[in-house]
Amino acid sequence: MPRLHRLTTLVYSNFGTCQKYWNYSLFIVLLISFSCENKQGELPAADVDNGGLIIPGGFEALVVIDSAGPTRHITVNDNGDIYAKLRFSRDKKGGTIGLRDLNGDGKADSLVRFGDYESVGGSSVGVTIHNGYLYTSTVTQVLRNKLSPGELVPSSRTEVILTDTHPNVARNWHTTKPAAFDGKGNMYIPFGSPSDAGQDIEIYGPTGTPEGKGLDPSPEREMNAGVWKFDANKEGQVQTDGIKFATGLRSIVGMTWSPLDDQLYAIVNGIDNFHTLYPKLYSSWQAAVLPSETLVKITEESDFGWPYAYYDHLQGKNILSPGYGGDGIIVDRATAFDDPVIGFPGHWAPMDLLFYQGSQFPERYKQGVFVAFHGSTDRSPYPQAGFIVCFVPLTDGVAGEWEVFADGFAGVDTVENTGDALYRPMGLAEGPDGSLYISDSNKGKIWRVMYKGNKKEFGEKQLDEMNQLTANKTYIKTPVEGLDNLDKGSMLEGGILYNTYCATCHQRNGEGDNNRFPPLAQSERVNGEVEPLVTAILNGIQGEITVRGKTFNGYMPPHANILDDLAVASITTYIRSRWGNKASAITPSEVTKIRAKVVK
Incomplete structure (x- = not known):
């Protein structure tokens, strides 16, 4: 068996140049796909340093793979195989990665790139398994392949479920298509908006109309800024084949169906450039911390207000957007829109969310949602922020205070420039044994977080210790106006x-x-x-x-x-x-x- 391990790893690792060995390597993988898994109930040994992560007491972590390439979302099959969506695919080698652990140590021994599609743009996200199919999203399409037992790479025909026919779709940097499913045969897909705050980008570019004014009514809300419902099993659909389910949502990168209340949830990226566009209304500090990134529960016909309103977590309410007459205080028509479940600090860039359903973690983690924050790019002159995975407790749909679950990705305490961050959390997935997988988009590092402590003893002690380790880091805490300004008035x-x-x-x-x-x-x-x-x-x-x-x-x-x-x-x-x-x-x-x- 060890010789089979080495041969299969060799064939897979050279897949791009050794395709003639494909059938043979697939045959070998089929033979050994289940024979090398860890014994039932056993978890692999963690890395001594938990892969660099800071996590609550009783949790341990290991690095599954150190560098799979710039990845986006991930998913894990019932046999432990991991699938990761690459950010780009322009070299005809495929935009999806399949990873397999051949010897049960928790590390990926085989990596294969596949996918007979070419992905444009850098916003490609979306890879999930639903009803035995691997659904993969690019900027322009939602695809699926039937998975067969033992297969790492699906040999089935690629079905094109949905195609985005917008003429300028590749120019819309908010165009991501994470797929969510309600268990009744329906698939939900967001269509992001190309502008920042409802301006006419075709005439004036991304900053919009003169003086940052938004168009009213906003034409982008017709075919963008919302979620559409489709048939999850029908090929050849376009947007007009779906039903508009909700609106007022600028940019959704992560979306899923919640097992807690059988509802659709998403994380939403908020408006940028408050100080740049409205320097008389918003200071650089306000622009750094506002508007909120939000977790929303999306019900049919819900409207979260973009571009007319934004959520302010400091005031705890929707505020009229400055492009529509707002000044950071005026509410006016914003009262008509739906509130989020919770508002996070501005520009943290939430990328994925996961409702934990396994039995490995302490029970409290089945009553809430994990959120991965990619980290900001536009908080200057204040430190960039985010770069963590948090957990939001939920009780009957009401959110408690969010808490840091995994830290250590950034590698530095003050992220002055986004590029200073060593890793940026991106995707979340749950394994068949209840382990939590976290992916990074810089290098494609993937961690596996496991709980090995006493579940009955887990509680406030571990949470308090975690808070003490993380609360004062500049990429987590709310910056103090003026004091935390990195310019300090010393620049020419x-x-x-x-x-x-x-x-x-x-x-x-x-x-x-x-x-x-x-x-x-x-x-x-x-x-x-x-x-x-x-x-x-x-x-x-x-x-x-x-x-x-x-x-x-x-x-x-x-x-x-x-x-x-x-x-x-x-x-x-x-x-x-x-x-x-x-x-x-x-x-x-x-x-x-x-x-x-x-x-x-």
Whole structure:
């Protein structure tokens, strides 16, 4: 048997170049798929350092795989096989990864890339198992394959269940399609909105209409900003084949059906750019902590208010959005919209949620929901925040205070730039034995969290200890206005303006976020001709660009109506002389000439 282990691992690890061995390796896996699992009731040994995680007493963790590639969501089959959705798939090798533990030590011995589809954009999420099918989502489609016992890679035909036919779907960075199922043959899919806060992006770009005003009524609520219900088993569907189930939801990355009350739940990413768009209404501190990211219970015809309203967890209520006449205090029409189950701090970027159903963990974890926070990119000049997995207790649908369940992903105490975080929690999945799996999107690291303590003795002591270990970390606690501002008033004008308007995306170290926003450090675009750089600052950028050999597909908002010529010149000069850049300075008069040519 050990020889079979080694042979299968070799074949799988070289799958991209050794496809001729595919049938043979699949045959071997079929023979040994169940013979190498750990004995019933036994959990594998944890890593000595719990894989770097900080978790409550009685819990232990191990690293299943250290680097599977930039992954998004994950799911685990009944035999322990793990499936992970890759962020990108443009090389024809497949956008899904299958992982198998061959010797029962909890570590993945075999990794195979598969999936006869090409995924565009970096927002691809969604991989789950439902009724014996592996459902996989890309930016544009929901696919499924029938799983057969023993198979790691499904040999069945790929069925296209849903296709997003929006003409600009690949440009919509809120387009993710996590699938949820109600057990009655229905599938639920969110359709995110392309704008930040309901502005006309086709005319004015992502920052919207002049002075940040939103369109009223918002046309995006017609075919975006909501959840649609479909037949989970019917091929060839498009959005108009579904039924609009709920609205007012800007960007959903994680969604699932709750076993607690038989209802649909989702985590929602809130509006960005409050201080940038509305500097007279919102301070940089308010923009760092607001608006809330929310956990919502979605019932038919519910409306959570986007883009007309947002939730403020500090005030505990819906507030009228500034693009529709709000000032951070006015409620007005916001009272008409549904409240979330709970509001989390702003920009933490919730990516996935999981209702625990196993028997391995203490009983309290079956009465609530786990949420994975990817971590912020736009809290500057305050520390970036999130980068944890939390647990929200629920009693009869009412949320208690959220608590940190897993920490240690960031690897540093103060995350000044998003790229400083070593790992970013992304996906959650439950194994057949009740273990909790957590994935990271930076390198594709996957952890397995297990409980080996006395379940009857687990309680306030362990929770208090966990709180003492995590509460004061800058990426978890609410920053103190002014005191926790990383600028401290010491930056020159160009640096101050950069950290106010640019660092939210490109980061304070100029390295971008390694995902949507490109680096400025040693960038050929920054060090090249001045006019294209200034044009980009004035008019923004949409669509794919290549910087330092890597393709990015984020949005850069226009700043022509926000920054004057002196401000643009200061920012340009600053970034052309920082982080190893050694390009010449630029004067306000040069910006004036460029503005006259390129700004309509």
